[in-house]
Amino acid sequence: MKYCPMCKTDLSEKPVDQQNRLCCINKDCGYVFWDNPTPVVAALVEHENKIILARNAAWPMGIYSVITGFLEKKETPENGVLREVAEELGLTGTFAELIGVYSFEQMNQVIIAYHVKAEGRILLGEELAEIKTVDKNRLKGWSFGTGLAVTDWVNKQQPK
DSSP: OOBOTTTOOBEEEEEETTEEEEEESOTTTOOEEOOOOEEEEEEEEEETTEEEEEEETTSOTTOOBOEEEEOOTTOOHHHHHHHHHHHHHOOEEEEEEEEEEEEEGGGTEEEEEEEEEEESOOOOOTTEEEEEEEEGGGOOOOSSTHHHHHHHHHHHHSOO
16 A cells, blocks of 8 residues: 555555554544454364365465355354355355454454354355365364364364
């Protein structure tokens, strides 16, 4: 971003609230680009007693993750995650339980992750290239982004 969306004057970095932020140089304007994280919903989808992992069409071969999408205006996270499951997999979510909320600083996102039980016939949406299913007892998380939610969910499944 180079120009102020309010007055079209140049933006310049300066410290605001102990961080460098883009600010309008017009003293009468005062616009600050806060660059707040974007809310994302993530679904660890359970279908026919297996977990579905998907490869986005833009990703390299062999890279899979849970179903994700941006939370839309006037949408609750619970409704958003069920919408994403329907859009991306063609499935109807019958249950959504919060796993947790995770910061994903590399993408400037806040991930709101759910375990979603779903039913129906899988029909891939246009964003997905392919899916794979994983037995629940063989699922493993990874060390960033949605992988943290997968790890937390897997750990909760362990017998106590």
